[in-house]
Amino acid sequence: MKALIERIRKEAVYIGNGIIKVDGFVNHQIDPALTTAIGREFASLFAQAGVTQVTKVVTAEVSGIAPALATAQALNVPMLYARKHRPITMANGFYLAEAPSHTKGGVVQLMISPEYLGESDRVLLIDDFLATGSTIEAVVQLVQQSGARLCGIGCVIEKVFEGGREYLADLGVPVITLAKIDLEQDAIVVR
Amino acid sequence: MKALIERIRKEAVYIGNGIIKVDGFVNHQIDPALTTAIGREFASLFAQAGVTQVTKVVTAEVSGIAPALATAQALNVPMLYARKHRPITMANGFYLAEAPSHTKGGVVQLMISPEYLGESDRVLLIDDFLATGSTIEAVVQLVQQSGARLCGIGCVIEKVFEGGREYLADLGVPVITLAKIDLEQDAIVVR
Numbered sequence: 001m002k003a004l005i006e007r008i009r010k011e012a013v014y015i016g017n018g019i020i021k022v023d024g025f026v027n028h029q030i031d032p033a034l035t036t037a038i039g040r041e042f043a044s045l046f047a048q049a050g051v052t053q054v055t056k057v058v059t060a061e062v063s064g065i066a067p068a069l070a071t072a073q074a075l076n077v078p079m080l081y082a083r084k085h086r087p088i089t090m091a092n093g094f095y096l097a098e099a100p101s102h103t104k105g106g107v108v109q110l111m112i113s114p115e116y117l118g119e120s121d122r123v124l125l126i127d128d129f130l131a132t133g134s135t136i137e138a139v140v141q142l143v144q145q146s147g148a149r150l151c152g153i154g155c156v157i158e159k160v161f162e163g164g165r166e167y168l169a170d171l172g173v174p175v176i177t178l179a180k181i182d183l184e185q186d187a188i189v190v191r
Numbered sequence: 192m193k194a195l196i197e198r199i200r201k202e203a204v205y206i207g208n209g210i211i212k213v214d215g216f217v218n219h220q221i222d223p224a225l226t227t228a229i230g231r232e233f234a235s236l237f238a239q240a241g242v243t244q245v246t247k248v249v250t251a252e253v254s255g256i257a258p259a260l261a262t263a264q265a266l267n268v269p270m271l272y273a274r275k276h277r278p279i280t281m282a283n284g285f286y287l288a289e290a291p292s293h294t295k296g297g298v299v300q301l302m303i304s305p306e307y308l309g310e311s312d313r314v315l316l317i318d319d320f321l322a323t324g325s326t327i328e329a330v331v332q333l334v335q336q337s338g339a340r341l342c343g344i345g346c347v348i349e350k351v352f353e354g355g356r357e358y359l360a361d362l363g364v365p366v367i368t369l370a371k372i373d374l375e376q377d378a379i380v381v382r
Contacts, residue, residue, distance in 0.1 A: 013280075021280035028281070029307040030270045032263040061253045062272075066260055072223040079221045081253075088293075089204075089212035090219070102279075116220040 001041050001178040003034060004156070005190050008179055014188045018131075018161065020181060026128055026156060030066045039070025041178055042154045046124060049174040051152040054124045056080055056117065060099075060110055060139050067156050068126040075124070080117060082110040082139055095145040099138035110135075112142045121148035130155035130177055133164030140171060157181060192232050192369040194225060195347070196381050199370055205379045209322075209353065211372060217319055217347060221257045230261025232369060233345045237315060240365040242343040245315045247271055247308065251290075251301055251330050258347050259317040266315070271308060273301040273330055286336040290329035301326075303333045312339035321346035321368055324355030331362060348372060 013021040025031040046054070054075055059068035060082040072079035086094065094111040101108040117123075123143050127136055136153060143150050150173055158165065158177035168175055180191045204212040216222040237245070245266055250259035251273040263270035277285065285302040292299040308314070314334050318327055327344060334341050341364055349356065349368035359366055371382045 015280060015282070019279055023278070023280050023304060024307065025269075027278065028271065028274060028304060030260060030263065030272070032260060032270060033267060035260065036264060062256070062274075065253070065256045066270075069221060069223060069226065069257055069260060072221065073227060076224060078216075079223060079257075080219065081221070083219060083253075087214070087218065088210055089206060089214050091206070113214060113219060116215065 001038070003037060005179045007031075007034060008157070008181070008190045012188065012190070016186075018159065018183065020157075020159070020188060022157065026066075027063050035066050035070045036073070038067050038156055038178060039072070039074040042067075042071045042124075042126060042176065043074035045176050046152050046154065046174065049152065049176065051124065051174060053122055054151060055121045056148070057124050057126055058082070058112075058117070058139060058143060059126050060084075060135060063129075064127040067128055071124065071126050071154065078116070080112065082112050082142055084108055084110060086111055095142045097138040097141035097145070099135045110138050110142060112146070114146065117143065117146040117148050119147035121146070122151050123148050124151055125153045126155070128156050130158040130164040130175070131162040133167035136164070136168060152176065192229070194228060196370045198222075198225060199348070199372070199381045203379065203381070207377075209350065209374065211348075211350070211379060213348065217257075218254050226257050226261045227264070229258050229347055229369060230263070230265040233258075233262045233315075233317060233367065234265035236367050237343050237345065237365065240343065240367065242315065242365060244313055245342060246312045247314050247339070248317055249273070249303075249308070249314050249330060249334060250317050251275075251326060254320075255318040258319055262315065262317050262345065269307070271303065273303050273333055275299055275301060277302055286333045288329040288332035288336070290326045301329050301333060303337070305337065308334070308337040308339050310338035312337070313342050314339050315342055316344045317346070319347050321349040321355040321366070322353040324358035327355065327359060343367065
């Protein structure tokens, strides 16, 4: 996606150790026009890839919410985000999966209420980053627990050097990313 | 806002102790069309209230992100969400405020990077709930630390019985909410 790739080239900062700062338009401050365009791009690319009749866009809090909402707006289906802390309103059981925590060490728990995801759902999973794929794998587990059908995985930015695409290959669904970042001689290359 | 009020009347569940479950369209699962309409309604109502030239919509993660993004889309200005955990990319100092935590007890910290908020900004603060006002007060403190000007506060749902509107009155800015929930004889009344 040209506008996204150009924005990353212009504003992303490579901090080292594989960490790329895109806080100015993806992770902390959000560019609404770019986010709207990202949602439309996912809707268009998944349609081209044969992913149709999606009933729900699923993501994990926090940073997946903006691109997932924009995709849900484009598809006009509900967006559901996995919670990391069980709210008091999630009283009647929940699907639960664990993913390694990048910021705190240990694991982070992800929860979805069975009220909003079930066997009749066709799910598009959207997140901001495809890195190792382990957070996405945890959301996939939630989808599988619900009996819903996973139809595709879309991530705004792929960190190619972390190998998430290979990790998710066994799922047998289209994995679409809008910008791919690789490391060459300790600098980032964006495609 | 009629569509929102009707949705609350139809789907919200009163759990007791002042807790209202709107997980089906606000807090866990998000209705994209309703969220888009909420953003447009805030843009329209704040313009009518004389709040103009907003440069930034500010909220706090997690559940403020969806309505804040929709408002930012309607106004076509960036949306910035206060983080509860400092990401590794937030390296060069940050504004910090604390709010009582409803889920965990104790306090939750909220952080904003000075890179994205400063003296030239005119801020519209958007959140999902106006309850006691203490989370919003913490975000207001972040805005004040930055030197930006707070121009208005918008919340999707006001829990009238928790008194947040009185708590925020001293700020001297318009406080606009789209649905007002009160408690009468231990049942909710939505206006």
